[in-house]
Amino acid sequence: MRQSQPKNLTKRKRSGFLKNYFIRHIQAAFNSIGQLSRTPINTLLTSAIIGIALALPTALFILLKNVEVLSHNFQQTTQLTLYLKPDITENQARELSQALQKNPNIREVRLISPAEGLNELQQQAGVKNVLEDLQNNPLPWAITILPTSNNHAPEGLSQLQQELRDLPETDTVQFDTDWVQRLFALMTLAHRAIYALSLFLGLGVLLIVNNCIRAATEHNQNEINVIKLIGGTYAFIRRPFLYTGATYGLLGGILAWQLVDLLLLWIKNPTHHVATLYHSQFHLLGISFFDTFVLLISSIMLGLVGAWFAVGRHLRATKTA
Amino acid sequence: MIELQQVSKRYANGFLALDNVNFHLEAGEFAFLTGHSGAGKSTLLNLIAAIETFTQGQIIVGKQHLKNISPRQIPYLRRQIGIILQTPNLLRDRTVFDNVALPLVIAGYSYKEITSRVRAVLTKVSLINKENFFPLELSGGEQQRVAIARAVVNKPSILLADEPTGNLDPDLAGEILCLFEQFNRLGMTILIASHDLGLINSVKHRRITLAEGKLIDAPVTA
Numbered sequence A: 001m002r003q004s005q006p007k008n009l010t011k012r013k014r015s016g017f018l019k020n021y022f023i024r025h026i027q028a029a030f031n032s033i034g035q036l037s038r039t040p041i042n043t044l045l046t047s048a049i050i051g052i053a054l055a056l057p058t059a060l061f062i063l064l065k066n067v068e069v070l071s072h073n074f075q076q077t078t079q080l081t082l083y084l085k086p087d088i089t090e091n092q093a094r095e096l097s098q099a100l101q102k103n104p105n106i107r108e109v110r111l112i113s114p115a116e117g118l119n120e121l122q123q124q125a126g127v128k129n130v131l132e133d134l135q136n137n138p139l140p141w142a143i144t145i146l147p148t149s150n151n152h153a154p155e156g157l158s159q160l161q162q163e164l165r166d167l168p169e170t171d172t173v174q175f176d177t178d179w180v181q182r183l184f185a186l187m188t189l190a191h192r193a194i195y196a197l198s199l200f201l202g203l204g205v206l207l208i209v210n211n212c213i214r215a216a217t218e219h220n221q222n223e224i225n226v227i228k229l230i231g232g233t234y235a236f237i238r239r240p241f242l243y244t245g246a247t248y249g250l251l252g253g254i255l256a257w258q259l260v261d262l263l264l265l266w267i268k269n270p271t272h273h274v275a276t277l278y279h280s281q282f283h284l285l286g287i288s289f290f291d292t293f294v295l296l297i298s299s300i301m302l303g304l305v306g307a308w309f310a311v312g313r314h315l316r317a318t319k320t321a
Numbered sequence B: 001m002i003e004l005q006q007v008s009k010r011y012a013n014g015f016l017a018l019d020n021v022n023f024h025l026e027a028g029e030f031a032f033l034t035g036h037s038g039a040g041k042s043t044l045l046n047l048i049a050a051i052e053t054f055t056q057g058q059i060i061v062g063k064q065h066l067k068n069i070s071p072r073q074i075p076y077l078r079r080q081i082g083i084i085l086q087t088p089n090l091l092r093d094r095t096v097f098d099n100v101a102l103p104l105v106i107a108g109y110s111y112k113e114i115t116s117r118v119r120a121v122l123t124k125v126s127l128i129n130k131e132n133f134f135p136l137e138l139s140g141g142e143q144q145r146v147a148i149a150r151a152v153v154n155k156p157s158i159l160l161a162d163e164p165t166g167n168l169d170p171d172l173a174g175e176i177l178c179l180f181e182q183f184n185r186l187g188m189t190i191l192i193a194s195h196d197l198g199l200i201n202s203v204k205h206r207r208i209t210l211a212e213g214k215l216i217d218a219p220v221t222a
């Protein structure tokens, strides 16, 4: 019968009515995408606002992650220098260094004889002339220590420092934990600040989606009324709007992802340049697969929740058909 | 099938639209709800379909008591009731087929079932050759027939119609009445609100008459 229809009628698009729940969901999704594509400017603007709102906290998270890696690199190279008392003999120094080698909190130990120490000092310009005037070597035996990498938190470091200071052979331990502690405090602060910012901007995204979906429900008031009149449940009415909200979220999330990627691309070369100047192996971390996944899931969820509240409020406001 | 027990409806503005109305419509009955404009006919139909709430009494539709019905149950109540309003109330951006299919989609029927049922009902209202038309491409009478098809496609046990022929010329009105009688013969309980006495008098069916919100037993003369 359908085949016998005139051409201009059969080719008219007709929303398909399909067997099961799953396929009807897909249909609702396509319906809402179709509706979105009929108002492309509105859809793009909304998604753009969402994208920009999400790009900011995402970018800050990625940058913070880089700072963390960078600070970790710094700490990898932190070493403590143990200056032994002047009366410590070579044998005692060797024994101590072997004992320290067995300490699980210590990764590497290097024994420096007074001669070696002097030699190293002499490499440094300015000091050379002063040292040449000395009759005999005033330097004690020294041991440089690299802590194990899981021992880089400030507490661990100061504990190790204290342990070394308490050794009877120790004269002084040279290491300044203050800057590590300051850095960690700053990073904790930055973390909190970024979380707070994400919360605010997430709330903003929620409100944007909510507003758009509310406008859509008002625009489709007649259809909603008809569906209510013929026995449509709230879930049925809600479904296409949820897809619309999720689509706004997804598009916004993709945009945020691309914006952050672009930003990282833009600062990649300058960062590399700075790193080479500092003889650092540091490479800028991009937005990982996992980060992207979290970003997209959050943005979709924000869209869904925003839509849910908008339709819910609309349905409650227009209780009867 | 439909039972009203001392039902009163007072609108939010204080107007008493229905005053202590009692009647019982048996399953399979065909009745007209008559009375002058403003008598409360639409109000009464709206109460039965849970579109409006009543302030006193009890309404029982099938086995469902409508006093304090929960919003979750309302969709399922309405799937038992075909509702036809004076204006056809079709979705303009969907074809005749899709408009008629909507109640079946909502109820979750399979595509095959939907297609065969929609085709059957469109054949019955003589619109099978226009299933791919959009509502605005149809005449008023055709639009009303689409609305009727949509109301009965789900085979509801009750059909409520509020002035279904109000906008139509007498010939078309007669055709529509004929359709309702066909559905009634299939067992559907039918309640039609109308003040078109010419139409009502053309057939012999029970009349329920309202005047200023009260039930009147005396038959209205033409």
Ligand SMILES: Nc1ncnc2c1ncn2[C@@H]1O[C@H](COP(=O)(O)OP(=O)(O)O)[C@@H](O)[C@H]1O
Pocket: B011, B012, B013, B015, B017, B035, B036, B037, B038, B039, B040, B041, B042, B043, B044
């Ligand atoms: N929402 C409303 N609020 C207040 N009064 C209303 C409302 N709807 C209808 N009415 C009043 O109730 C009375 C009955 O209306 P209605 O049921 O539509 O009558 P009919 O359908 O018999 O013409 C009318 O006097 C009308 O003014």
Ligand SMILES: [Mg+2]
Pocket: B041, B042, B043, B162, B163
């Ligand atoms: Mg009326």
